[in-house]
Amino acid sequence: MKSIFIRTVSENTWVFPTDTVGVPCHTATLHAARGGNVLFYILTDETVADGSPFALSVTGGNGVSVRPYQLRPVSVKKNSAPRGKMGCTEDYESVRDFVTAKAPFRVFDITEDVDATLSSGRLALAVRLTVATDAPVGAQAIALGFRVGEMTFTADVSLTVHKAVIPPVADSELIVCNWIYPHHIATCHGVELYSEDYYRLFREYLAHLLDMRSNHFSMMGPRNHPVGGVPLRGGDGRITDFDFTEYEKMLRIADEMGFTALYGPYIAHWETWTDTTLRLLWDPETDVTSAEAYRQIAIYCRRLREMIERNGWQKKYVQPLVDEPQVNTEIPYRVLAAIWRRFMPEYPVHDPIETTDVGGGPDIWCVKQASYEKHIDSYRAYQAMGEKMTFYTCGYPAGDHMNRVLDLPLTVGRLSFWMCHRYGFYGFLHWGYHVAANREETLFVGPAGNQNIVYPTRDGVAETVRSHAQRAGAEDWELFRLLYQRAPEEAAALIERGCRSFTDYERDGVAVDAIRCELLTRLDALL
Secondary structure, eight states, X not given: OEEOOEEEEETTSOOOTTOOOOSOBOEEEEEEEETOEEEEEEEEEEEEOTTEEEEEEEEOOSSEEEEEEEEEEEEXXXXXXXXXOOSEESOGGGTTTTOSSOSSEEEEEEEEEOSSEEOSEEEEEEEEEEEOXXXXXXXXXXXXXXXXXXXXXXXXXEEEEEEEEOOOGGGOOOEEEEOBOHHHHHHHHTOOTTSHHHHHXXXXXXXXXXXXXXXXXXXXXXXXXXXSOEEEEOTTSOEEEEEOHHHHHHHHHHHHHTOSEEEOOOOEEOSSTTOOOOEESSSTTSBTTSHHHHHHHHHHHHHXXXXXXXXXXXXXXXXXXXXXOOGGGHHHHHHHHHHHHHHOTTSOBEEEEOOSOOTTSOSEEEEEHHHHHHTHHHHHHHHHTTOEEEEEOOSSSOTTSSOOOTTSOTHHHHHHHHHHHHHTOOEEEESOSBOOSSSSOOSSOSSXXXXXXXXXXXXXXXXXXXXXXXXXXXXXXXXXXXXXXXXXHHHHHHHHHHBSSSSSBOOOHHHHHHHHHHHHHHHHHHO
16 A cells, blocks of 8 residues: 655645645644535645546544545636736736736646546545534544555544534525526537436536525526527417426426526527617517517516416516616616516516616616626615615626636635625626536637536536635625624624725635634624
């Protein structure tokens, strides 16, 4: 047997295949809330062959389960563009002050489930500890023993379980939404859409969404094949009805699995950013302000209402109307919102918004992080009037804006949820949950990783260090909520140390760990 050296690494810190172990460290000092999770990474200087046997032994741990993953690298071919630009750049000098490495480079992102064998490559692991809600409060010593082929090593975990309890996702008041693309699941995995194999994979993706505390369920489709009611046409070619059969089936699955809100499909969109017109997604020639659109939407809503009431979703249903209405489409957006409320007044509208002057349109505004800070006085005025806001991140305007991409500090995926408290947001949305063709290529232009935080595997879906960071951030939101209820000034001060704005935040993962430890310790004294 060969004993090897390891180094344990904070879950908020990227690990690169080019890193060396350096000074060995076999002990991970961790803090966790009950009902919550905490991870750490293990780096070795060893390589393993494909199919190398793997075994883990766990000694100790009262009310704590341990789950290992193998860390797998992905390629970053270009860096994120400078602030205010779209896409990527090969000009490293223009972005070196905020990116983590010069592209091209490789970084450990995938956390691949470990069965009995490992994949080939540099031996690096992630270890996830999940703490039961009734676990005893206090210090625990957990010894982990690893065997990889003929190699062995150990890792000691010094875990402090704190008083605070993270509520189950079904009881959370935080809105977390990551879009699902049914057509993309089918394409990525080479299965027929809506087949038995498709629905097996569909459930795998949904189970992961819930595991990372994404509790609002929303599906998207390509422009030429929108997800939702399939339009049915009469002999004259006019739309006479809509078929929601497959959409209803998918919503039922999401409902049964425990999502707290179910979203309808988008109704309309613009073609180019400068358009002044919105057109129906299922009938792209029809302007939403026309009498024909009104007729079609009336039929659509009738069938939609029947579906909602048939399944008892009256308190769960939410409707997005348009993805990113902006300054040129403010008026048609308000017209569409008025039509929606004519037929479905009790179901709230939740849309990503790219402008400030759409008051009365959305019931829940979802504002891009950069847009909010650019027009912060206007948005805060709406919030002061009682408007409910969430926020989203995406590949524009790039730069150092918080976005869970592969060349920004890993802390941004977690601290985004701290910003919800700082700005009074009710939640978070991201479009790019699983839109990746494979581990090396992407389908959409944008900073590396903007389009996905999971990867397709042969049999399902692989998590990433970034999807774990989203879960961690959502759990942190619950902890800060407890502190805000008891000591709001202290909560605000801790968040201030972690993040001041969407471009001014703590890059050091160990520093974020320390702030979170203070949060948990302070709650121990108050609960």
